[in-house]
Amino acid sequence: MTETQVSGEYFEVIRRRVRTYIRSEVVPREIEIMNEGRIPDDLRSAAAEMGLFGYAIPVEWGGLGLDLTQDVELAMELGYTTLSLRSMFGTNNGIAGQVLVGFGTDEQKQIWLERMAAGEVVAAFALTERGAGSYPAGLRTWACRDGGADDAGWVIDGEKQLITNAPDVGLFIVFARIADAEPRDPGIALFLVPADTPGVTVRPKGTKTGREGAWSADVTFDDVRVPASALVGGEVTAGYRAAMISLARGRVHIAALAVGTAQRALDESVAYAAQSTQGGRRTGDFQLVQAMLADQQAGVLAGRAMVRETARAYVSGEDRRIAPSAAKLFCTEMVGKVADLAVRIHADAGYMRELPVERIYRDVRLLRLYEGTSEIQRLIVGGGLVRQAVSADRAGPHPRRARLRHPEASREGAL
Incomplete structure (x- = not known):
């Protein structure tokens, strides 16, 4: 899956407009969003008018066409306010939208992408189940x-848990087992x-520790019948591969969101x-x-540099597995530490709901x-590094190692 980049000048206009929207219109209403547990209609309409429901969807399908290097810059702007706002359109641009962009059939793209980019349809990524969250093999x-x-066609039966946007969704992208794993x-x-397919039931939205304006709920699929054209990519092997690639891309976005x-x-x-x-x-x-403050600043600077480099490597195709997981691991752990320090700096005031740092915490x-726990990211990174080393050994001895092991090599020559 390749990505094309819009011009830097065009993107800078988008970024500045989003920054103004976030800091002038959304930040002043964070308490309202938190207390009412929803994003106000006028803020949602403004986001749709700016194209935020489809900023990562190609221009040919009505989106803004940003590639991942630009996506992370926008994510750092979006992360500056309540994360509930980004959740409203995050799946359209991320794990749900990218599955269709990269792997959907022409018919699937035509039916859904323009409506998603316009904000007429919100898509949800229905993966998580009890006992099978970050571990899809347990579905x-x-x-x-x-x-x-x-x-x-196909008949789907099962239950999904804690699906983001489920109460407001128009389309579910559903992971389902079609055979025993091998x-x-x-x-x-x-x-x-x-x-609205018969047999789909969205249960009442859940109450979470944070992100009060972002809705999630359990979803059941009871004898749900869909046509053959509902199969992502038109073949049974396409969907899972698409999902794994989209998840990797999404992890870079989440890392950037954490930096913001x-x-x-x-x-x-x-x-x-200071005050x-x-x-x-x-x-x-x-x-x-x-x-x-110094520890906070160091974390922010390191995270920003990491997501930019990771996004560059993803777009170039240099690394679409280890670096995205490493970035998500580092940046999401980093923001937790930065948020904790923020509460400590504010002392007892930092524990009060009226202050932004309490909500951020x-x-x-x-x-x-979500999108893979820190523990899963560690397994992906660690396991990937080992597999790379094993593959390199199988390809032939490393020249430097060969010199070190050579029985006639002098100490100076070996080193």
């Missing part, structure tokens, strides 16, 4: 042929299931340290507070869980 939702013919075949396919939130927590911390006093002294004059916890 228990099944899809069976609705008849014996190869062009027959060593080189997970036996999983993806299906496009409109939310960490920047907001840092800015709030610096402002508080508040403790025992007649400015809070920021205490060296331990300065040390905490709760919001960012989810970043380490």
